[in-house]
Amino acid sequence: MITLLHTADIHLDSPLKSLALRDEALSQQVQTATRTALIRIVDAALDLQVSGVLIAGDLFDGAERSARTAAFLIAQLDRLKDAGIAVFYIKGNHDAENPITGELTLPDNVHVFDGRGGKVQLGAQDVWIHGVSFSNRHAPDSLLGKFAAPVPGAVNIAMLHTSLAGAPGHDTYAPCSVAELRDMGFDYWALGHIHKRQVHSDAPWIVMPGIPQGRDIGEAGPKSATLIEIDGRTVTVSEVPTAAVEFAEITLPCSGIDSEDALRGALREALRSAAAQISAEAGVLRLQLTGQTPMKWQILRDRDRWQETIAELAQTAGALWIDKVQFDLSDGDAVSGGGSAVDELDRLMQQIREEPGFGAEMLETLTTLLSEIPRERRARLVPDETSAETLARHLCEQGAEAMVAAMKGAAE
Template sequence: MIKILHTADIHLDSPLKTLALRDEALRDRVQTATRTALIRIVDTALAENVAALLIAGDLFDGAERSAKTAAFLTGQLDRLRAADIPVFYIKGNHDAENPITGEVSLPDNVHIFDGRGGKVQIEGADIWIHGVSFNSRHAPESLLGKFTAPVPGAVNIAMLHSSLAGAQGHDTYAPCSVAELSTMGFDYWALGHIHKRQIHSEAPWIVMPGIPQGRDIGEAGPKTATMLRIEDQRISIYEVPTSAAEFLDLRFDVTALDHDDDLRAKLRATLRDLASELSSDTGLLRLTLTGANARTWQILRDQDMWEETANQMARETGTLWLEKLRFDLTPPTSAPNAASALDELARLMADIQEEPGFAASLTSSLDALLSELPTHRRAQLVPDEAASTALRRDLASAGAAQLLAAMKGASE
């Protein structure tokens, strides 16, 4: 029985986008998460004595040159070299623009497929690895025509970095269809590029392993690599955990929790359960309070207090860190025909937000604040006029809601 480990989209040293970076105790752990993921991949390869490690593109993240990254990478690959484990690597769209891939001499156990394609036999096994790299960042056409034919009677594994027929949030690269891959005669397609794990077919195997370390809340959940078991030329697969930090998106319903003591007790128990099920070392939690109860206005009034409460409860678990607390609560409805002064105030604030003079004044104040930010940070926050308008509206609505909550919470 032979094992081969398949991964892709490591995006080495890609920064994790999380507000949890504000915490000094967590910062180092989060900033090195992609490196930790690679270390875990190498650890698994060594522990399982695999016959090969497959990296199906985007080992690197971008064009930045880093001697520290190069030294770290070669150090990990040297660990595999010492154990006589070969590494097969194809360049993806991010790798093609990274100077490290062309300037650093990687250990001789690493075979990098070029843009012309080719095949290599795993020593001592009737298994052939086929692969084609990107020549440049853009690959608008299919690369399937560059693959050599499968070797008859052997196990044939093909490595391809591709968007397949397209995926939301990913640019189109080396497009092709699952049907096309299925007809080419390979036993296993080791894919890369799409960050969500997906098994497209089992006969033949067509596997997108997903990113081994999520980088933001859009890549939530535990991340893995894929282990192949090859026995009598039959392939089976299973997942192995890789992520050091895991993004979590939890919606917590406060309905029926009419007392603060009940809310705190239920929230603490929920976070403890979440921590006990965590497969990564660290959980970066985005928590949203939903629903409505008798104290909704008081909760909205005391948002800062509840954020600190949730933050402390998360830390008590030893593994969870509160990235952000959101409030998506439904305010209690007023009695029919009610026309209190506060209801009238709410309507008045809504009308004011639509007035051109208020919008102009808020825009001026917002522009003054944004001008204090570094240029690249400002561009990330408000890349265009539409984003600026949306931010202005969000701030105005949040301010009005906070004022109303403070007054409602005090009066009810």
Template structure:
């Protein structure tokens, strides 16, 4: 029996983009999460007694050069070598543009496949095949570069590919799952798509996902894949690896009639999340939805509820709030329909549409955004439609807050 651990898209030292994290201890955990998850995979490889670790591309992240990253990686690879574990690595699109990959003198037990393709014998009846990216862009299929499977052996092929395409991922080394199935290999060790998916079991076509999510868009537990090969047959098991787990969640507060009720619902909801996550730390984006009778009071006290949500999350011992969002609808019937607040609401609605007000508001927004990093500023104000949507969202929130201060008085 031989075991092999398959991972991809490690993105060492890629920043975990959670802008609202306010706790210094958590920031330290988040800052080292990609390294810690990789170290844990090395621990798994050693404890399981695997024969090899497969890294199917994007071990590194982007163009940044870091001697500390290189030193960390060599240390982890040395741990594998001391345990008699070989490493097979193909370069993905991020690796191809990262200068570290060409500068590091990797240990002898690490084999890096080049862009021409090749194969390496792991055991008498097990061969590992792989093709690396030559540069960042790979618009054509890499399948023609693979050597033919070795007859009478278990053949494992490593490929970094977007397959036929996936939401949120650029097209790289495109191919069809049907082409992989028909190729004669017993296991396709894929990489590039950050979400785990087993596309086929006969033969195995496995996208392991990434070992550590980097932001709220990469939510849920992350993992690697453990292969067990015995008598020519392959069994597969998912191995959880994420240190920080991102969670997107909504809480319907339609029936909330008091602060105590809302506080109790928040506490219960966060406790349930804590029980469900598999990682040591959870970073939560929490959105309140519904049409509660206390709509105006909640809007008025949003900052207070934001703080309480942070405190209730931390009280679980493992959760932190990334962002607290209030996305509520006002009651369908209200007692005050002709009073001063309604007149004010009408007036503010008219003001928000005036060209002079819009111009002033746009100028204020642009002044504030100048202090933000360029990438974040562009994401918020990338084009005219995005700018207009941001302006509408902010001015409406401001008007609602003013009304909430009036309508929530004495309650």
């Protein structure tokens, strides 16, 4: 039995992004989350006594230069070298723009494929590793023409950093189709670039392992590397957990909840269930409260208190932190048909928000406020005009809802 470990998109020292990371205890844990993921990959390689580790691009993140990052990486690769484990590495778009990758002298157990492509035998085994690196950060054309033909009678593994036919949230790089990969004659395609794990085929195996450490709520769920087992000409795969911090989204239906005690009980149960499903040491949650409840206005009125309550319940349930609480509640009343003064005020505020002049005035006010904060934070908050308009609209809606909640909550 020959075993290999396949990973990609480690994005070493890439920062995690979450409102919850403002928490000092969590911040200390996640500052090195991508390093922890790499350590776990190396630990798994040593524990499983694999013959090689495949890194299918984006080992690094962006163009930032860091001697500490380089020293950490070399130390981990040396652990593999000391155990006689080979490393096969292709550069992805992030690696190609990172100056570290052009300056590091990697241990001699690491084979880095260049932009011309090539193949390397796995020790004395009848297994060949093929790979092509990005020559620069842009690869608008297919790289399949740079692969040599599979070695006859051997097990052939091909490494490629690619967006395939395209994926939401990812730029198009080295495009190709699953059908084209199948027709190339390789036994296993070790892919990288798309951060969501997906097995596209098992005959031959075409595997996108996904990012080993999620970086925000958009990369939710458990993360892993892929263990490849080769028995003769038969190839099988399985997952090896890698994440130190796991992001998750959960929804709590509030229909039928009519008291604070009932809501706390439902929250406690939902958070305990979430904690049981988190495979990493820490979980960062985005919680959405939905459904029809007569408590809607009291909850919205006291949303700050409920957010603090939820944060405390999360910590009690396990190593959970709250990224954000979203309130999508209704009280069952048809507001448009209501006759109370509060309902009338709600309708009036809605009409005002829909007036173009009011929207323009709000955008001007927001622009003035944004000018008072640091430029870098401003750019992250509103990267373009559309984002500014969306934020202004959201703030208006949230303010109107808070006012109605305060008045209704007081009345009820």
